[in-house]
Amino acid sequence: MGAQLIDGKAAAARLRADVAEAAAMLPRKPGLAVVLVGDDAASQVYVASKEKAAAKAGFEGRVHRLPADSSQNAVEEVVRSLGADDAVDGILVQLPLPKGLNEDAVIACIPTEKDVDGLTAASAGQLVLGGEGLVPCTPQGSMLLIRDELPDLSGKTAVVVGRSILVGKPLALLLLEKNATVTVAHSRTKDLGAVCREADVLCVAVGRPELVTKDMIKPGAIVIDVGINRVERGGESKLVGDVAFDEAKEVAGAITPVPGGVGPMTIACLLRNTVVASARRQGVAVPEVVAD
Numbered sequence: 567m568g569a570q571l572i573d574g575k576a577a578a579a580r581l582r583a584d585v586a587e588a589a590a591m592l593p594r595k596p597g598l599a600v601v602l603v604g605d606d607a608a609s610q611v612y613v614a615s616k617e618k619a620a621a622k623a624g625f626e627g628r629v630h631r632l633p634a635d636s637s638q639n640a641v642e643e644v645v646r647s648l649g650a651d652d653a654v655d656g657i658l659v660q661l662p663l664p665k666g667l668n669e670d671a672v673i674a675c676i677p678t679e680k681d682v683d684g685l686t687a688a689s690a691g692q693l694v695l696g697g698e699g700l701v702p703c704t705p706q707g708s709m710l711l712i713r714d715e716l717p718d719l720s721g722k723t724a725v726v727v728g729r730s731i732l733v734g735k736p737l738a739l740l741l742l743e744k745n746a747t748v749t750v751a752h753s754r755t756k757d758l759g760a761v762c763r764e765a766d767v768l769c770v771a772v773g774r775p776e777l778v779t780k781d782m783i784k785p786g787a788i789v790i791d792v793g794i795n796r797v798e799r800g801g802e803s804k805l806v807g808d809v810a811f812d813e814a815k816e817v818a819g820a821i822t823p824v825p826g827g828v829g830p831m832t833i834a835c836l837l838r839n840t841v842v843a844s845a846r847r848q849g850v851a852v853p854e855v856v857a858d
């Protein structure tokens with residue numbers, strides 16, 4: 567293996583410890599509310615991990631479970647009531663919502679100051695303006711891993727493959743904010759390989775198993791694989807990323823594995839956003855240990 571392995575699990579554990587330290591410094595415990603609608607198996611696992619991580623960091627956490635056939639009104643009403651609850655500092659609606667529900671309308675019910683997923687229009691606007699809004703968790707976690715490898719992105723070329731609201735678009739803005747020269751590639755991009763090969767930092771978030779192969783990677787590049795895809799291999803179910811890891815690691819300078827790369831940072835950054843939101847709502851300074 568040529569590339570250095572970027573250990574997201576270890577980085578997330580360090581961040582979670584910092585968050586716990588910060589939480590203990592606040593006048594009252596941070597309160598996190600997670601809304602889970604339906605019975606999607608992966609969402610249940612992610613929400614259980616969030617609940618456990620929140621408790622371990624010393625938060626007051628509560629999961630609000632709603633049936634898959636809940637009406638739009640019923641889901642919005644739960645989110646609005648959490649918005650009005652003073653003990654709740656952060657609200658997260660687990661995505662995707664069951665078919666038929668309008669995700670944008672539900673997310674719009676989250677007050678900006680409690681938007682710990684950074685997905686409301688106001689938070690997205692803050693990101694564009696370079697303001698103080700809460701930043702979506704997966705892109706935030708990706709940036710922290712990149713910073714550990716390459717603290718200064720000035721003069722570096724970054725390529726983001728994928729343009730989702732959850733990852734691709736915010737990640738491109740964050741890279742730009744750090745002075746990288748950023749290209750966003752997507753399903754209509756011509757000669758994806760040639761575009762990717764320009765990247766000093768290559769981030770892939772498309773949800774297509776092993777789309778990026780070693781011939782698409784510039785030697786020595788930092789490769790951030792955001793994809794988490796379950797595939798059947800040799801009669802077994804296995805998780806793979808959007809990058810063909812085994813061959814990519816021969817060319818890359820540093821690379822995130824799947825599992826154990828960006829995924830664990832998503833939950834750690836959710837906790838970080840919650841402690842920041844809580845400090846702001848309690849009118850105290852954000853503890854240094856979790857400040858930028």
Ligand SMILES: Nc1nc2c(c(=O)[nH]1)N[C@@H](CN(C=O)c1ccc(C(=O)N[C@@H](CCC(=O)O)C(=O)O)cc1)CN2
Binds near residue numbers: 658659660661
């Ligand atoms: N409201 C949101 N919904 C979703 C988000 C999000 O950030 N906000 N992201 C994903 C799911 N997600 C968190 O919600 C998430 C995904 C993956 C992981 C993770 O740690 N993955 C592990 C592997 C886990 C496994 O075995 O399946 C890893 O990569 O090591 C954490 C959180 C979509 N929805």
